[in-house]
Amino acid sequence: MKKEAMVVCPQPEAAESGIEILRAGGNAVDAAVATALAQTVVDPLMCGIAGFGTAAVYLPGAGVHEYFDFHSPAPLAAREDMWEHLLEGETKDGFGFILTGRVNDIGPQSIGVPATLKGLAEMHRAHGRLPWKQVVEPAIAWASDGYFVRPGMHAFWIDEPSMGRVGNLERLQYSDEGRALYCRPDGRPKPIGSPLRNAGMAQVLRQIADEGAAPFYAGELAQKMVAHLQSLGALITLEDLAQYRVQRNAPLVGSYRDRRITTNQPPGGGAMLLEMLNILENFDLGAMEHNSPAYIRLVCEAMKKATTDKDLHIGDPRFFEVPLEQLLSKDLARAAAQQIREGRRFDVQRFNPGAPVPRDTTHLSIVDAEGNAVSMTHSLAMPSGVITPGMGFLYNGCMGVFDPRPGRAGSIQPGKSRFTSSCPTMTFKDGQLDMVLGAPGGTQIAMGVLHVLLNVIDHRMEMQAAVSAPRFSSTSNSIDVCNRIPRYTTRALEADGYSVGRNPYNYTIGWVHGMQVQPDGLHGGADPGRDGVALRTTIGS
The missing domain is CATH 1.10.246.130 (Gamma-glutamyltranspeptidase, large (L) subunit, C-terminal domain)
Structure with missing residues (x-):
């Protein structure tokens, strides 16, 4: 008996990847992980494997309804009062603080502990059906074979900077690798329809497909990341990566x-x-x-x-x-x-x-043919602009939302995660x-x-x-x-x-x-403000 399944998200390429995994026999968790990894490739300012997120997993047949919360904590070297003297203001919508030098907003010190990859890996380990390598492969294909600049993506890239905050184009231009990947020789962002390939990220994803998330948190990839970040003055250490835990x-x-x-x-x-x-x-x-x-x-x-x-x-x-x-x-x-x-x-x-500041995040909603469901929001916050040479992905800028004033709900503390809407x-x-x-x-x-x-x-x-x-x-x-x-x-x-x-x-x-x-099937909705789609498929004979 045929039953419907659906993937809804802001990126058509990522939705395709989720549908392909469902058609290959994967469940909603497999499809969510594949979709999310594809999103990290095809929407590089909105999300990334060095970002953070939160995901609802509902598997009624197994009696499971839980959240995987992979928030990005402040590095262990962070201190509650380290930026108090730099405070200039707060964004009107409460989504961040404006500091002298914008050290919390762009660059190495804005980076919190990368969390997304571990969150996706633990979701898959707990509830996935297909092999890990199979759910990573669609993202590898997008990175190596390429995709193109979509209208919604381009509009976001060229959005004018808000008062006191760094603009999106400056984040793309911050690193040599970012400029090479996403900008024209004169520094302008590549236009709508331009092909994009990311060989460095494809190679990182191949290693992750073969070895899992471990090298990213306690192995070769972790060492390469931390060596580069610390050379720039970042707070992140190998201990931060090794100690990171996903909350269920x-x-x-x-x-x-x-x-x-x-x-x-x-x-x-x-x-x-x-x-x-x-x-x-x-x-x-x-x-x-x-x-x-x-x-x-x-x-x-x-x-x-x-x-x-x-x-x-x-x-x-x-x-x-x-x-x-x-x-x-x-x-x-x-x-x-x-x-x-x-x-x-x-x-x-x-x-x-x-x-108000720009908003850098993405989402996916999935229901499979068995009635399992995943709702996941993941993000880079305001991306730091930093890319480790040869690795291809942007690091999060999660430190920008912490309150630099001590003694408050959102104040900085080592190992603490900040509020996310x-x-x-x-x-x-x-x-x-x-x-x-x-x-x-x-x-x-x-x-x-x-x-x-x-x-x-x-x-x-x-x-x-x-x-x-x-x-x-x-x-x-x-x-x-x-x-x-x-x-x-x-x-x-x-x-x-x-x-x-x-x-x-x-x-x-x-x-x-x-x-x-609903009794007559799945009814999807993709917000017209993005490039998204609601893709439906039928599973079964």
């Missing part, structure tokens, strides 16, 4: 209307998502005009409340006590909802705020898997996922319509809207006393990719 956690579970919502634990963005849903559950959103001034005001106040609580309370629970019972309390959510009804406007504190999510209705979704988008990830959940559950949209609808956000004391929110709507908000920022992009505030699991 139970889902963070909440509810919204008739759905059971499962998402990730801190320092991920799941608690923020559930807090917003808990507040909004106290309003009949389905009876409101979608994206009307009243609707935007209501949802934005829930966003501001959750953002304030995130800033104060959500960090790495191994280092900071996160009051989840308080943050996820339905009673406290009702109290916050009543304050919103009474006209309360929550205040989001920012230190000398600048403009990533919240790969699954929903269940009447005990059955109902939705699989997540998004790239920096601090806007949780906001994008929230919008899609509200669009499907309250406004009865199908997934593609839900991910395509115009979005807005408030992670500061202003409201940010995409360019498809009409000006007569924003004028009404401004007349009500809100500061409104208009984003020039039609599709922004996260880029959500997901699917619905």
Whole structure:
């Protein structure tokens, strides 16, 4: 009997790789690992094997529902106050701090411990079906045979730098190898349609395919990486790589209307998502005009409340006590909802705020023919720009989101992971898997996922319509809207006393990719703001 399977992600090449693995007999975990590795090749600013991530794995036949959290910790040489004297400001959306010399934003000291490769390897070891080498091979092929510069990729490369932060083009140009791979001789990025090949990364992936992740963390590759990074003044050591451990956690579970919502634990963005849903559950959103001034005001106040609580309370629970019972309390959510009804406007504190920063992340959602599912978000944060000669991949820039001020939830500590808004999510209705979704988008990830959940559950949209609808956000004391929110709507908000920022992009505030699991099959949605696809296949005879 034939059954459907689906891969949804922002890169067509990576989705193809996932489908090929499913057709070869792989399960959702095999396909997720293959898709993610392909993404690290074909979207090099968005993600990488030296990045970080978080992944939901649901295998109902095996009774498995868990998260693989492969966050990037600060190196052991990091100190809580090492950058306090360099602080200039905080980005408006709370996704990073601006330091003198931008040492946390680009270059060797911005690099946290690489985590993605180990996360993917441990997912596969625990739940994969096909041989490891087979799931790595598609990524090797993309690196060696090549792909081309896509429109969404190119638009991201040329995006103008935000106030106080380094632009994406400067990250591509930072290393000799980056310039050779991605830029023309005059330094401009290669144009749309240009072929790209990465022989160095292909060779690294071949060794990983043959030997697993071990050489990357305690062998030849690790030694080469650390020797180069330390020659540049990086904080990373061989001990950092050898000691790195992936965390396997139970889902963070909440509810919204008739759905059971499962998402990730801190320092991920799941608690923020559930807090917003808990507040909004106290309003009949389905009876409101979608994206009307009243609707935007209501949802934005829930966003501001959750953002304030995130800033104060959500960090790495191994280092900071996160009051989840308080943050996820339905009673406290009702109290916050009543304050919103009474006209309360929550205040989001920012230190000398600048403009929002670019968002470098990617996502995949997969359901296989057996009903297994994976939702994974992985990233480089703001890429460091550093490439070890001959290895081809960019290192993460995870240190940029740490708070340089000591004594806070997001402060730097050796071995500590910083907050990420990533919240790969699954929903269940009447005990059955109902939705699989997540998004790239920096601090806007949780906001994008929230919008899609509200669009499907309250406004009865199908997934593609839900991910395509115009979005807005408030992670500061202003409201940010995409360019498809009409000006007569924003004028009404401004007349009500809100500061409104208009984003020039039609599709922004996260880029959500997901699917619905329904009796008549799988219904996918790929955000039009990226190059993505929802690819379907049938498995069986």
